[in-house]
Amino acid sequence: MAKIVIDGVEYEANPDNNLLQECLSQGLDLPYFCWHPSMGSVGACRQCAVKQYRDADDKEGTLVMACMTPAADGAIISIEDEGAKSFRSEVIESLMTSHPHDCPVCEEGGECHLQDMTLMSGHNYRRYDKKKRTHRNQYLGPFVNHEMNRCITCYRCVRFYGDYAGGTDLSAQASHHHVYFGRHEEGVLESEFSGNLVEVCPTGVFTDKAFSENYSRKWDLQTAPSVCVGCSVGCNTSPGERYGSLRRTVNRYNSEVNGYFLCDRGRFGFDFVNNSDRLLEPVQRVDNTGELLADDQVKAFIKEFKADGTIGIGSPRASNESNFALRAMVGEENFYAGYSDVEHESMQVLLGLASDTAFHSPSVREIEMADAVLILGEDVTNVAPRIALALRQSVRNKAKDLADESRIPQWQDSAVRELAQHDLSPLSIISSAVSRLDDVASDKVIESLSVVAAMGHQIANKISASAPKADCSAAHDQIIEKVVEQLKAAKRPLIIAGNSNGSEVIRAAANIARALYNFKDNSVIDLCLLVPEVNSVGMSLMTNAKNPLGAALKKLHDGTAKRVIVLENDLYRRASRAKVDAALTAATKVLVLDQLPTSTTANADVVLPATAFSEHEATYINYEGRAQLSFQVHQCKKQAKPSWRWLCDAEHVDDLVERCCNEVPGLVRLREVLPGENPFIAGMKVPRQSHRYSGRTAMTANVNVHEPKQGEDKESVMSFSMEGMPAQKDASVHAASWAPKWNSNQSISKFQDEVNGELKQGHPGCLLIERKDSSGSYFKPVSDSIEPSENQLRLVFSYQIFGSDELSARSKPIQARMTDAYIGLSPKDAQKRDLRQGDVATISPLGSPVVICIRRGIKAGTALLHCGDGNISPADFSGLIEVEKSATQTTSRGIGNLIVSDFHEEEINS
Amino acid sequence: MLTLIKDTLTSQVVTLWRVFSHLWVKADTVEYPDVQPYMFPRWRGRIILSRDPDGEERCVACNLCAVACPVDCIALQKTEDEEGRWYPEFFRINFSRCIMCGFCEEACPTNAIQLTPDFEMAEYKRQDMVWEKEDLLIDGTGKYHDYNFYRVAGKKIGGKDKGEARNEAVPVNVRSLLP
Amino acid sequence: MTFEVGSGLSIGVILATVILVAAMLIWVERRLLSFWQERLGPNRVGPFGLLQVVADMIKIFTKEDWVPPFADKFSFVLAPAIIMTVILMSFSVIPFAPDVGVVDSNIGVLFVLAMASLGAYSVMLAGLSSDNKYALLGALRAAAQMISYEVFMGISILGVVALSGTFNLREIVLAQEENGWYVIPQFIGFVIFLIAGVAESHRLPFDIPEAEQEICAGYHTEYSGMKFGMFFVGEYLGLVLIASLITVLFFGGWLGPAFLPPIVWFSLKVFVFIAFFILLRAAIPRPRYDQLMTYGWLFLLPASLLNLLITGVIILSTS
Structure with a gap:
């Protein structure tokens, strides 16, 4: 710990950080543009100038850029110094000379870092009377809008897009005040993380195009802390609602999971909530036409299902509560898995590994710390995109080591990059297709799945001879040797696999990890096993291993079970069409709860509308076994209810969670994600609406001039109003990031215990799965015996x-x-x-x-x-x-949107 | 003691006389509605949405009036035409809540929303005091005749390309090698 | 039936006139106040707004007659009736003109004072039965104020009684025919009686028991409809009563040059004092409650006692 003095006050500081970081960590206001907490400093914008003094006697001081100056012990600086202040205001004045006069028609307005910093620096009048330079915009695809005039050339966009996310199609072009950030030609931004430009850009050059079509200012959005339901990573989000529709999703900081960034699926994939096809009323199918059901009819129907002979099929995309309510209703023995049998089998393997003391399931932050990674058979970018972004950071650990050796601080972003050049930590990918991470991979092997698994086993065997040998051709021996050496040499190796293509790859990955465990004298090895859906893990913890989906369909088909409840699941995606058809036809009554119509709802006798993720409070468990609570953002105006409300009489999510903790062995600690014993802060709820929320007395005045009563939320600690305990005072429920003078998401530094640290009062989720099984052993390789014929x-x-x-x-x-x-x-x-x-x-x-x-x-x-x-x-x-x-050659979308590096361009016959 | 009594008495008596003497002063009351009062142009009465000198809607749906409104009686939704011009899809003022404070006018960056001298807005039904954009939009420029936001702002709209706004240089040719 | 003192016709006409005048005072007060404040006042209903009173009456009669559920119903209803009754009773001893009056009582002055004391009950009952903190505060203030000012109100007119040697108000008027108006020998008594009269009828500036700004409307906060109307008219009746008493005691009652009939002289004098009370309202701000009490006990009481003493000394020394 170093001691630094800022404006005469002494602070404890971390000497590994720079002054800007330390100022922000201490809650002081110091303007900046080019620095980003996760991208380090480049000193491009000159906005964070402070005065630094040699010693207590030095009254003159020198101007330094806080972001480029280490917080060395004994540093004396001043933010408030008049010289520094006027320097900052002149810097921003020159940055603003070409800024167009269009804040009112800018989507960033109201959450604009540039607006905040301008105000903070004290520039308020344009003295420069020459012409403003202008730029033409580019079409950048359906996600991001481009408005280059607003650029202040902080270079954050290309630093994020290229350096951080590995995108190749956004660059800085031209020179001096003509600098242009765009693609070489108009077109869709290729990176899966392009949406982050919206938050990374301190002004309105890159804005959310989907949001713009349904625009509301930040202060008008009703927000609540939510969890992305796009994949199993469980990134934290703040979805915003206005006039009854969900408008956008922005990142919500969670130090352990997503940090500052989301993938584009998470950012733009919320819109299904507003889909006009949404199921909103309970419907009974009578002679192929839908008939609305009244409340008592629904009740009678549910009662009928409480009899014997009813089975339930869970869902990996439904919350723990809904799955549990169904399980409690039909009984554990009648609760069946809601994913395919292949997935079920690999999930059992995965759960077995999850309790093994030899392994650790790394969080996204921990993945970034790995210094040697082996990806086995999984396309991480497409299955769990946020993890792919973390892997891109992990390969830079080599650069960080080099920087440490050369005594360059790690926040010196461009220096560190310059030093390392293309020297990356090892990342080996052994899979059956080209992946989007290939550009940072040290080695890649493309083989069929069985070979991938065999290679995995072989690597395990090479690391530790106790691992079983696999039947593997010698073609890749060289690479296997190399990977083995890399993993052995690594301080924190990481093995990644997933269950998207069966369990054999997972077994191989586990063997490698166990071999490393043995090799490294029983030090715990990071083994990251990816699952495809948001609550795959939660549902599997509730499902009996003997209850795969196939068994359920069989039971229905042979008449052992008469009635079936399908929870938020399209069975046609999970099992073969023939089997599902047979089962649903054989069943006397089929009850389906879902949010959107699917092939399964089309074949149901009764369809009950379920609420979408933003319309209910729920808990989900991510790939590492982290349970997270997602709050309700807005109310569903129609009759949709959370599935558990249709199925059981519980009053409250908390009651269900409590029961769940008691009845499901794997979920004992689930209650820890709830806001706790005394959830109300000073007797107040937490408002979902900002203190500037507008239009309350006019929003519904066209329907009725008498304002409706504010929506009541009996379930959670949040309220559908502006009143209550604002996040600035207690952020344990961090709905949206805002602090006085900080309207943009950059305000997050006000809520972190230090920059990049944990949220002061927030909850990073709770790891549920206890590791106590130390008896794990190697899996035996199973070789794929099927040989394809000529045409196969x-x-x-x-x-x-x-x-x-x-x-x-x-x-x-x-x-x-x-x-x-x-x-x-x-x-x-x-x-x-x-x-x-x-x-x-x-x-x-x-x-x-x-x-x-x-x-x-x-x-x-x-x-x-x-x-x-x-x-x-x-x-x-x-x-x-x-x-x-095929004889017919019509397609709806084609494959024009596919972005892969190995697309075959030329004519095949030529 | 005596002076106190004397002062008190004279003060009270003088007060009484002063007030009494107002009997001969002409009343200030204007006998509305028999006599129409003169309304100053900047009187804060009925709110309107004006058009720019080119006859287009001035409102760009920036939401600043709504957030400035202390009684939250303005609700609107932004939409955009094909060429990028922002305008309100709907713009609603609940006049039964409006307190005519004029904050919306002060907040408006485009001079679109303006308060007018018209104060005769009584209705028998409260519902009739909810005004939509069609009711609010007038054909003229209101109090400010010259201002056209889009002629100043850098955003490209139909009829005004990049570099054509006030004080703008022609768009940069990024590919040019010239300094 | 003849028109003489105590006849039924006389009683009826006096009752009707007094109530009518009190009601009309609502309009008079509003008009006068507005003239002094450079406004026009109520001028829309009827000629010069004269029918404003009718409109107000219609309104007040048709309003919901609401008794708060937490109030003590019996005393709540009784209170406004008491104030009306006692003030109207006081009018019975007032000599309006040589032949106009209800009774010629030998204890007229005492009767008026007695009735004024009873008025305090009305206010106290209203405040207590309302079960409302503002009403209670108002009632407390009213009780203290009325009881205090009653003391020197009585003492201040003893000088007049001593000079005329009678408690009969009609005889006091007749005595002034010979001795001249008592306002001259009894000027201090007149001033004290005037002030105490304003305080007795809790008119501005002494409307502390019903000060809107501090305690809502004091003891009649919970009253509405006709019960409120009775308090309202009661206040104006009190105003007329005090003005009549001043006229009778200090300004020679109906006496005046013969070109006008006596009743007109009486009315004119009463009107002048009513107008003066309204002027007080328009001009003088309300004192604090403690200032009112200090002023009463430490200044008015000694002054009135001194006045009585000097009057007594003079009477004894001249006779």
Whole structure:
């Protein structure tokens, strides 16, 4: 700890930080632009100037940039010094010389870092009377708007997009005051994290296009702390609602999970809540027409389902509470898994590993700390995008080590990058397709899944001879050797695998981790096992291992079970069409609860409308077993209710959580995510509306001039009003980031115990799974015995960030980036079948139509299947398929939106 | 003691006389509605939305009036035309809540929302005091005749390209190598 | 039936006139106040707004007659009736003109004082039965104020009684025919009686029991409709009564040059004092409660006692 003096007050400081960080950590106001808490300093904007004094006798002092000066012990600085103040105001005056006069028509207005900093620096009158430079804007795709005139050239966008997120299509162009940040030509921004530009840009150059179409100022949005339901990472978000529709999602800081950034699926995938197809009334199907049900009819119906012979099918995308309510209603023995049998099996393996003391499931922050990573068979960017972003940071640990050696502080961003050049920590990817992380990978191997698994086992064996040997060809021995060396040498190695393609890869990954565990004298190894959906882990903890979905369908088919309740789930995505059809036809009564119509709701006898994630309070468990609480953001005006409300009589989410803790062994600590014993701060609730929320007396005046009573929230510590304990005083429920003088999301530093630290009062979630099983042993490799015939191809399923998630695929901005179901083929296989890029083909066994996508990176003999938004169920396919050219050649979306590096451009026949 | 009594008495008596003498002063009352009072142009009465000198809606739906409103009686929603011009999709003032404070006019960056001298707004039904954009929008420029926000702002709209706003240089050619 | 003192016709006419005048005073006061404040006052209903009173009456009669559920119903209803009754009773001893009056009582002065004391009960009952803190505060203030000022109100007119040698008000008027108006020998008594009279009828500036700004409306906070109307008219009746008493005791009652009938002289004098009370309201601000009590006990009481003493000394020395 160092002692520094700021304006005559002594503070404890961390000497590894710079002065700007320390000033902000102490809650002082010091303007800045180019510095970003997670991207370090480059000293580009000159806005954070302070006076530094040599010693107590020095009265003159020198101007230094706080972000470029270490917080060394004994530093004496002044923020309030007149010289520093006037310097800062002159800097911002010159930054603003070309700023257009368009705040009223700028989406950033009201949460603009530039506005805040201008006010803070004291510049209020434009003296510069020369012409303003102007720029033409570019079309940057459906997510982000471009308005270059507003740029103050802080370089944050390219530093985030290129340096941090690894994007290649946004760059700084031209020179001096002509500097332009854009693409080389108009077009969709390729990075999966482009949406973060909206928050990273301190002004309105990059704004949220989807939000702009349905625009409201930040202060008018009703927000609550929420959790993204797009994937299993469980990033924290602040969705905002206005006039009854969900308008946008912004990042909500969680030091352990998402930090400052979200992926584009999370940021733009909320819109399904506003989908006009939403199920909003209880409907009974009578002779193929829907008939509305009254309350008592619904009750009678539910009562009927409480009899014996009812089974329930859970859902990995429904909350713990809803799954539990269903389980409690039908009984544990009648509660079945809501994902495919393949996933069920791998999930059992995964749960077994989750309690093993040899492994640690790393949080996103911990992933960033890994210094050697091995990804086995998983396309991380598309399954859990936020983790891919963390992996990009992990490869920079090499640079950080080099910087430490050269005694360069780590926040010296450009110096550290310059020093390391392309020297990265090892990241090896062994998988069956090209991934978006390849550019930072030290080694990549593309092989069929069985080979991937075998290679994994082989690596384990090479690390520790106690691991079983696998049957693996010698073709990749060199790479295996290299990976083994890297993992052995690493201080904090990380193995990543996932369950999107069966359990064998997970077993292999576990073997590697266990081998490392043995090699490193029983030090715990980071093993990150990804699952596809937001609550896959939560549901699996509630499901009996003997209750896979297949068993449920069989029971219905053979009449052992008569009635079935399907919770927020489209069974046609989970099991083969034939089996689901047979089961649903055989069942006497089918009750489906869901948010949006699916093939399953179409075949249900009764459909009850369930609320979407923003309309109820719920807990979800992410890939690492972290339970997080997501609050209700807004009320659902129609009859939709949280699924658990339809199914049980519990009054309150807390009651259900309490029961859940008592009855489900894996969820004992779930109650810790609730706001606690005395949730009300000074007897007050936490407002969901900002203190500037406008239009209360006019919003509904067109319907009735008499204002409705404010919505009551009996469930949570939050209220649907402006009144209550604001976050500035107690941020334990951190709805939206705002602090006096800090209207943008940069205000988060006011709520962190130090920059990049934990939220002062917030809750980073609670790790549920206890590790106490030390008896784990190696898995035996299982080799894939199926050999494809002449025309057959080995099938690998491909996740897409835009489209694979069922709910976000119903979101308009996401739909603009989706592709049709496609099959990826190697050029050789395509040529053999006389297929061209973009052709429509059919695949066996059902003859489903798919678009042909020829990719150089696919290994011959392998086909990569992306199922699109639900027309094709993975469960319909066993490991091998045949592809044939289709007679009809019409597609709806095509594959134009696909962004992969190995797209086969040239004509195949030429 | 005596002077105190004397002062008190004279003070009271003088007060009584002064007030009494107002009997001969003409009353200030204007006998509205028999006599129409003169309303000053900056009187804070009925709120209108004005148009710019080119006849387009001035309101750009920036929401500043709504947030400035102390009784929260303004609600609006932004929308945009094909060429990027912002305007309100709906703009609603609940006059039964309005206190005619004029904060909205002060907050308005485009001089769109203005208070007028019209104060005769009584209605028999409160519902009739909810005014939508169609009711609020007038055909003229109101009190400010010359201002056109989009001629100053850098945003491109239909009929005004980048670099055509006041004090703007022509757009930079990023590809140019010239300094 | 003849028109003479104590006849039924006389009683009826006096009752009707007094109440009518009190009601009309509402209009008179509002008009006068507005003239002094450079306004016009109520001038829309009827000629010069004369029918404003009718409009007010219609309003007040048709308003919901509401008794708060927490109030003590019996005394709540009784209170306004008491004030009306006692003030109207006081009028019975007032000699309006040689032949106009209800009774010629030998104890007229005492009767008026007695009735004024009873008026305090009305106010106290109203305040207590309302079960409302402002009403209670108002009642407390009213009780203290009325009881205090009653003391020197009585003492201040003893000089007149001593000079005329009678408690009969009619005889006091007749005595002034010979001796001249008592305002001259009894000027101090007149001033004290005037002040005490204003305080007795809690008119401004002594409307401390019902000070709107401090305690809402004091003892009649909870009253509405006709019960409020009775308090309201009661106050104006009190005003007329005090003005009549001043006229009778100090300004020679109906006496005046013969070109006008006596009743007109009486009315004119009464009107002048009423106008003066209204002028007080327009001009003089309300004192603090403690100032009112200090002023009463430490200044008015000694002054009135001194006045009585000097009067007694003079009478004894001249006779």
